[in-house]
Amino acid sequence: xxxxxxxxxxxxxxxxxxxxxxxxxxxxxxxxxxxxxxxxxxxxxxxxxxxxxxxxxxxxxxxxxxxxxxxxxxxxxxxxxxxxxxxxxxxxxxxxxxxxxxxxxxxxxxxxxxxxxxxxxxxxxxxxxxxxxxxxxxxxxxxxx
Numbered sequence: 001x002x003x004x005x006x007x008x009x010x011x012x013x014x015x016x017x018x019x020x021x022x023x024x025x026x027x028x029x030x031x032x033x034x035x036x037x038x039x040x041x042x043x044x045x046x047x048x049x050x051x052x053x054x055x056x057x058x059x060x061x062x063x064x065x066x067x068x069x070x071x072x073x074x075x076x077x078x079x080x081x082x083x084x085x086x087x088x089x090x091x092x093x094x095x096x097x098x099x100x101x102x103x104x105x106x107x108x109x110x111x112x113x114x115x116x117x118x119x120x121x122x123x124x125x126x127x128x129x130x131x132x133x134x135x136x137x138x139x140x141x142x143x144x145x
Contacts, residue, residue: 013084019075023068030064037061065124087138095131102126 012020037057040047049057072092079085103123109115 013079013081015075015078015080016084018078019071022071022074026064026068026071030061030068033064034061068128069124087135087142091131091134091138094134095127098130099123099127 037060040049040057072088076085076088079088100123106115106118110117
């Protein structure tokens with residue numbers, strides 16, 4: 001009989017496995033839909049589109065990313081391990097703080113400091129990268145315990 005792994009080990013809880021699968025599906029859909037949409041918009045002369053088709057087409061890559069964020073809410077309600085849920089909440093808080101701080105700093109730099117504005121879709125990119133990075137940091141920190 002094998003002993004169950006502690007919650008801070010390299011193993012995943014059942015809720016984490018489902019969350020990871022949903023995340024990979026959302027990112028896969030995003031990776032599939034974004035390149036053709038960018039290509040069509042880059043070749044707008046050859047493929048003239050008019051409103052509302054341009055607006056609808058531009059929303060398509062946002063949908064899998066929205067699913068990615070909704071997946072975190074679902075994961076937190078599905079996770080039964082309180083320690084793991086706490087660690088994920090910390091990841092979310094660190095990522096939200098980093099993304100919102102970047103948005104505020106760049107907003108002031110572009111409005112008052114003369115810097116060029118950047119596209120708003122970079123805010124969730126900062127969030128996802130920070131959230132993932134902080135998750136790895138927590139795993140390495142907890143290995144020694």
